[in-house]
Amino acid sequence: MSATGIGAAVRRKEDLRFITGKGQYTDDISRPGETRAVFLRSPHAHAKIKRVDTKAAAAMPGVIAVLTGADLAQDKIGNLICGWMIHSKDGSPMKMAPHPAIAANKVCCVGDQVAVVIAETLAEGKDAAEKIKVDYEVLPAVVDAAKAQSAPAIHESAPKNTIYQWHLGDAKAVDAAIKSAKHVTRLDIVNNRLVPNAMEPRVAIAEYDSGTDNLTLWNTTQNPHVARLVISAFVGMAPEHKLRVIAPDVGGGFGSKIFIYPEEVVCLWAARLVGRPVKWTSDRSEAFVADAHGRDHITHAEMAFGEGGKITAIKVKTIANLGAYMSTFSSSVPTYLYATLLSGQYDIPAIYCEVDAVYTNTAPVDAYRGAGRPEATFVVERLVEVGAREEGMDPAELRRKNFIKTFPHQTPVIMNYDAGDYGASLKKALDLADVKGFDKRKRESERAGKLRGLGYSSYIEACGIAPSQAVGSLGCGVGLWESAEVRVNPTGSVEVLTGSHSHGQGHETTFAQLVSERLSIPIENVSVVHGDTDKVQFGMGTYGSRSGAVGMSAVVKALDKVEAKAKKVAAYMMEAAEGDIVFKDGKFTVAGTDKSVAWGDVTLNAYIAHKFAGSQLEPGLKEGAFYDPTNFTFPAGCHICEVEIDPETGNTEIVGWTAVDDFGTVVNPMIVEGQVHGGVAQGIGQALLESAIYNAEGQLVSGSFMDYTMPRAENLPSLKVDTTMTKCPSNPLGIKGCGEAGAIAAPAAVVNAITDAIGSEDLAMPATPPAVWAAIRKAAKMQKAA
Amino acid sequence: MPAVSMTVNGKAVTADVDIRTLLVQFLRENLRLTGTHVGCDTSQCGACVVHLDGIAVKSCTTLAVQAEGCTVLTIEGLAAPNGPLHPMQEAFREHHGLQCGFCTPGMVMTAVDMVRRKGNELDEKTIRHELDGNLCRCTGYHNIVKAIAAGARAMKGA
Numbered sequence: 001m002s003a004t005g006i007g008a009a010v011r012r013k014e015d016l017r018f019i020t021g022k023g024q025y026t027d028d029i030s031r032p033g034e035t036r037a038v039f040l041r042s043p044h045a046h047a048k049i050k051r052v053d054t055k056a057a058a059a060m061p062g063v064i065a066v067l068t069g070a071d072l073a074q075d076k077i078g079n080l081i082c083g084w085m086i087h088s089k090d091g092s093p094m095k096m097a098p099h100p101a102i103a104a105n106k107v108c109c110v111g112d113q114v115a116v117v118i119a120e121t122l123a124e125g126k127d128a129a130e131k132i133k134v135d136y137e138v139l140p141a142v143v144d145a146a147k148a149q150s151a152p153a154i155h156e157s158a159p160k161n162t163i164y165q166w167h168l169g170d171a172k173a174v175d176a177a178i179k180s181a182k183h184v185t186r187l188d189i190v191n192n193r194l195v196p197n198a199m200e201p202r203v204a205i206a207e208y209d210s211g212t213d214n215l216t217l218w219n220t221t222q223n224p225h226v227a228r229l230v231i232s233a234f235v236g237m238a239p240e241h242k243l244r245v246i247a248p249d250v251g252g253g254f255g256s257k258i259f260i261y262p263e264e265v266v267c268l269w270a271a272r273l274v275g276r277p278v279k280w281t282s283d284r285s286e287a288f289v290a291d292a293h294g295r296d297h298i299t300h301a302e303m304a305f306g307e308g309g310k311i312t313a314i315k316v317k318t319i320a321n322l323g324a325y326m327s328t329f330s331s332s333v334p335t336y337l338y339a340t341l342l343s344g345q346y347d348i349p350a351i352y353c354e355v356d357a358v359y360t361n362t363a364p365v366d367a368y369r370g371a372g373r374p375e376a377t378f379v380v381e382r383l384v385e386v387g388a389r390e391e392g393m394d395p396a397e398l399r400r401k402n403f404i405k406t407f408p409h410q411t412p413v414i415m416n417y418d419a420g421d422y423g424a425s426l427k428k429a430l431d432l433a434d435v436k437g438f439d440k441r442k443r444e445s446e447r448a449g450k451l452r453g454l455g456y457s458s459y460i461e462a463c464g465i466a467p468s469q470a471v472g473s474l475g476c477g478v479g480l481w482e483s484a485e486v487r488v489n490p491t492g493s494v495e496v497l498t499g500s501h502s503h504g505q506g507h508e509t510t511f512a513q514l515v516s517e518r519l520s521i522p523i524e525n526v527s528v529v530h531g532d533t534d535k536v537q538f539g540m541g542t543y544g545s546r547s548g549a550v551g552m553s554a555v556v557k558a559l560d561k562v563e564a565k566a567k568k569v570a571a572y573m574m575e576a577a578e579g580d581i582v583f584k585d586g587k588f589t590v591a592g593t594d595k596s597v598a599w600g601d602v603t604l605n606a607y608i609a610h611k612f613a614g615s616q617l618e619p620g621l622k623e624g625a626f627y628d629p630t631n632f633t634f635p636a637g638c639h640i641c642e643v644e645i646d647p648e649t650g651n652t653e654i655v656g657w658t659a660v661d662d663f664g665t666v667v668n669p670m671i672v673e674g675q676v677h678g679g680v681a682q683g684i685g686q687a688l689l690e691s692a693i694y695n696a697e698g699q700l701v702s703g704s705f706m707d708y709t710m711p712r713a714e715n716l717p718s719l720k721v722d723t724t725m726t727k728c729p730s731n732p733l734g735i736k737g738c739g740e741a742g743a744i745a746a747p748a749a750v751v752n753a754i755t756d757a758i759g760s761e762d763l764a765m766p767a768t769p770p771a772v773w774a775a776i777r778k779a780a781k782m783q784k785a786a
Numbered sequence: 787m788p789a790v791s792m793t794v795n796g797k798a799v800t801a802d803v804d805i806r807t808l809l810v811q812f813l814r815e816n817l818r819l820t821g822t823h824v825g826c827d828t829s830q831c832g833a834c835v836v837h838l839d840g841i842a843v844k845s846c847t848t849l850a851v852q853a854e855g856c857t858v859l860t861i862e863g864l865a866a867p868n869g870p871l872h873p874m875q876e877a878f879r880e881h882h883g884l885q886c887g888f889c890t891p892g893m894v895m896t897a898v899d900m901v902r903r904k905g906n907e908l909d910e911k912t913i914r915h916e917l918d919g920n921l922c923r924c925t926g927y928h929n930i931v932k933a934i935a936a937g938a939r940a941m942k943g944a
């Protein structure tokens with residue numbers, strides 16, 4: 001391993017600009033002559049819009065335009081779409097209701113856009129927005145997914161508010177296994193709704209050049225090319241080649257910046273109308289209602305056990321709340337990103353899952369870190385843990401007994417696991433967490449009047465999203481390959497253009513590590529270019545832990561081509577046969593001789609082209625590649641959480657966290673650990689603190705950082721993070737991906753630990769002190785009664 | 787519109803501002819010092835922390851006119867121009883105390899103030915408690931805590 005190659009903890013190249021305040025986030029950009037957009041949003045969860053009176057607002061100082069949904073419809077701006085088609089059991093397509101970028105006839109959730117003011121300054125825009133008069137006819141709202149199917153329909157096209165009734169697996173086999181089971185564990189689970197809350201709020205700046213008819217959008221997006229494609233092909237804003245999308249430094253995404261949102265569409269439309277750049281910056285309060293939320297499942301799950309704790313079947317019924325409209329990838333999250341992972345790390349012969357997706361009068365719900373896989377892991381790992389308790393078995397032992405031990409392994413729910421060693425990560429985690437010493441620690445806690453518990457989560461996820469043919473057959477509207485281009489300059493330095501997008505992941509460092517190692521050039525001589533549709537040909541962006549497994553694989557493919565071409569140049573330079581050229585340690589050598597030329601000589605010769613005629617070989621050294629994965633990747637591991645609870649207050653303190661993950665090849669261990677830290681923090685946040693709470697009228701009660709409990713430094717422990725390794729056989733580098741693991745593993749580990757401590761399974765997330773306190777009291781009462 | 791004058795990162799500045807202009811708006815929009823960020827509207831996240839007369843404040847909760855006659859230090863002015871990085875900046879890089887970098891300027895400015903108030907030897911508990919006003923969604927704080935402890939120690943020598 002070289003000091004800057006694969007496996008080295010290289011300090012990040014991008015950090016200098018961030019620690020000196022020179023990062024360039026979208027809101028840091030100011031275009032000459034720019035105007036500000038301010039949205040008027042619905043205060044009602046569900047209402048008919050009878051009239052929008054913009055006269056008084058338009059007359060306010062500094063106002064350039066006040067635009068409504070009627071204006072948008074008149075200009076034939078298309079609706080937003082969901083790009084993954086799901087079919088119901090009966091074969092009918094999902095019911096995608098119209099989602100205009102500004103509501104024209106009715107509003108369907110608090111925060112729905114009703115009008116937009118374009119003004120000289122932000123303050124003038126806000127003042128004017130207050131003067132818009134809207135007559136609403138308020139309609140009854142439904143917010144609870146469990147009640148959605150019996151409430152009046154929100155959208156005409158979706159009777160019973162049902163988007164689809166989907167299923168996967170073999171119902172008959174599962175029912176038979178449950179019937180003949182020695183024991184069945186049953187759980188009712190609520191997977192709480194979360195607000196992603198990347199620290200950088202969303203921003204859009206749109207600019208129209210009437211001379212060239214080009215539109216440019218600077219946007220906080222995780223996938224600029226997909227944004228361009230959707231805004232062009234579906235919304236019909238401009239032809240694709242006339243629209244440029246730039247995603248500069250982006251301050252975190254976690255899924256919430258994948259989607260195509262109304263605000264960027266409106267800014268583009270308005271920029272052309274007013275002939276000046278239009279900028280919109282989300283307030284945090286606005287973000288709470290206007291960003292897509294995550295999770296929000298209600299689930300009943302059953303796990304059947306045979307002799308000796310052998311799992312024989314899982315049966316799951318889930319109602320997934322997709323909110324008021326179908327966001328860009330919302331349909332895939334509770335289906336193919338969820339039910340396909342219900343086998344966990346276990347060899348389970350029969351699995352059946354039914355999912356009803358419903359509309360409610362709440363913010364749209366879509367992918368949030370882990371997307372479907374945290375929900376699946378929570379179901380499986382709670383069932384296994386509770387099953388072990390009910391059967392009086394050691395939860396680690398029960399897991400070990402059921403682990404898949406040979407690969408490849410075909411699960412009953414589509415996925416074909418290619419490699420893993422689940423026993424190895426469990427064993428390492430048990431050692432690192434000193435599980436042997438737990439009983440002693442528990443006694444010490446008891447002496448201090450505290451409860452202590454231990455919880456496991458042996459999670460698996462499907463990442464490296466995804467083979468295009470496979471996702472296409474499941475309804476995905478796009479291919480999920482990645483592209484790369486390697487441009488070698490005459491002086492030997494390299495630019496890598498990638499369709500992956502970094503919003504905290506450190507691609508400028510890790511992608512450069514790959515090139516530095518492969519070409520034996522200093523890492524300083526490599527720069528990574530991403531996030532601009534004018535520079536990078538195409539790309540699918542970053543989500544689903546795909547940048548290493550898919551994005552870097554595309555770079556490998558392009559590097560292969562660069563090497564092949566460079567060998568040709570070297571062959572001409574040394575008058576040798578191309579097949580005799582060996583490239584090693586940055587040198588091209590004629591095999592079996594001491595004749596060699598250096599990398600820099602070859603790159604220069606590739607461009608000056610004096611040693612060969614253009615008819616023999618094209619000058620230049622630049623290659624591109626598209627890499628389409630052959631399979632998903634399957635990161636897996638074991639997280640162990642240890643908690644201490646004060647029964648008097650219900651307060652839970654996480655006193656130990658051990659994470660042992662198998663991510664395959666690790667490119668930069670420092671960055672990978674950081675990803676685990678961040679993911680675990682979000683998972684702990686879900687388990688202990690975070691919850692998007694709507695009241696019965698559809699008002700978001702936890703709609704600010706004052707009410708929605710974000711994890712703070714004091715809520716979190718220091719984390720023990722380690723890895724085991726089985727290489728991923730499905731891509732050239734052996735990478736599985738690490739971005740989502742923590743968020744997937746953590747909630748089950750926390751809840752398993754708390755329920756272990758309090759001796760009751762009757763506890764919903766977030767396990768706040770009042771909730772834990774009440775659960776302890778309730779369990780004590782039941783014990784007394786029994 | 788009232789005129790406001792202050793010294794920002796060692797330079798005297800004067801401008802006419804709308805009375806309701808926040809200090810963070812003044813820094814970002816008038817002076818184009820965009821290293822100070824805005825992450826919320828309820829004074830909770832700390833992305834906007836700057837030093838006002840040497841003390842950490844949330845510039846989203848301070849009016850520009852309140853800074854009249856004051857000395858303001860932002861992330862851009864923390865290290866001497868063309869000089870080496872401030873030890874706290876260096877510690878954040880060395881300990882991977884940042885991912886997306888959005889919270890980082892506020893974290894670094896808060897950390898420097900923490901050292902002023904609490905000294906150079908900061909234990910984990912103190913650091914976590916003192917970070918109450920700063921949110922980070924990326925790092926889980928693990929490496930931020932490490933970076934601040936190391937940066938605080940390094941500031942002793944500096």
Ligand code: FES
Pocket residue numbers: 823824825826827828829830831832833834835844845846847
């Ligand atoms: S922007 Fe100042 S505290 Fe959030």
Ligand code: FES
Pocket residue numbers: 199251252504883884885886887888889890921922923924925
């Ligand atoms: S590094 Fe992204 S919010 Fe802290």
